[in-house]
Amino acid sequence: MLIVINWVLALAPIGVFALAYVVGAKAGAAALGALAHYVAIVSATGSVVWMLAFALAAIGGRRNPIRFFRAAIPAQAVAISTQSSLVSLPAMLRGVAALGVPPATADLVMPVAVAIFRATGPAMNLAVAIYVAHWMGVELTPWMLAAGVAAAATTTLGAVSLPGTVSFVTSIAPISLAMGVPVEPLALLIAVETFPDIMRTLGNVTMDMAVTTTISERAGDAPEKTAAH
Numbered sequence: 001m002l003i004v005i006n007w008v009l010a011l012a013p014i015g016v017f018a019l020a021y022v023v024g025a026k027a028g029a030a031a032l033g034a035l036a037h038y039v040a041i042v043s044a045t046g047s048v049v050w051m052l053a054f055a056l057a058a059i060g061g062r063r064n065p066i067r068f069f070r071a072a073i074p075a076q077a078v079a080i081s082t083q084s085s086l087v088s089l090p091a092m093l094r095g096v097a098a099l100g101v102p103p104a105t106a107d108l109v110m111p112v113a114v115a116i117f118r119a120t121g122p123a124m125n126l127a128v129a130i131y132v133a134h135w136m137g138v139e140l141t142p143w144m145l146a147a148g149v150a151a152a153a154t155t156t157l158g159a160v161s162l163p164g165t166v167s168f169v170t171s172i173a174p175i176s177l178a179m180g181v182p183v184e185p186l187a188l189l190i191a192v193e194t195f196p197d198i199m200r201t202l203g204n205v206t207m208d209m210a211v212t213t214t215i216s217e218r219a220g221d222a223p224e225k226t227a228a229h
Helices: 002-027 030-059 065-082 085-098 103-116 120-136 142-158 164-179 186-192 194-218 223-228
Strands: none
Touching: 030 065, 030 120, 030 186, 030 194, 065 085, 065 194, 085 103, 085 194, 103 194, 120 142, 120 164, 120 186, 120 194, 142 164, 164 186, 186 194
């Protein structure tokens, strides 16, 4: 899997450049402002999830936020550079080990979290669909939003832990269709998905570590309790 991921990471910049070139050639400089606004809005949504990870680590995992941040830095650095939670897994395991999580807990919880728990997925994917709806002048009703929430929660379970440009359309198109939003603009937005995807992966990796420390604490195998035994 790591070899295949490296192939994808090597080819992805070429595809993103080609898409961005086509967008610039057809729409001109006027499109840059709209795309920059899109990147800011969606990335801000992911940053909220990222900050909530520190709150979860402090409240649920009872870890000092500064200590948690320092332990998460290596995994966050890998997440920023690769946009892949799967590639970040070894660094995440080392990070939770530094926080005192026993290997038995980390080796079970962390791979499962990376495989199916993508904290930023539903929120950011739904944000993309809502942005497209606003962009295309589609008025969203409460029922349409409810359908989008249900679709977002479901589709994130089947997404791969690879850069978002790989699964961008397949992850968001079902949400857009459930909400009655056109899917054609997704082909344009994928050209700048690399930037929001950094925030996606950063939030996912940090939240996975926070969840693992919380489960460890609730299971009674936190460092101080282990020492007591």
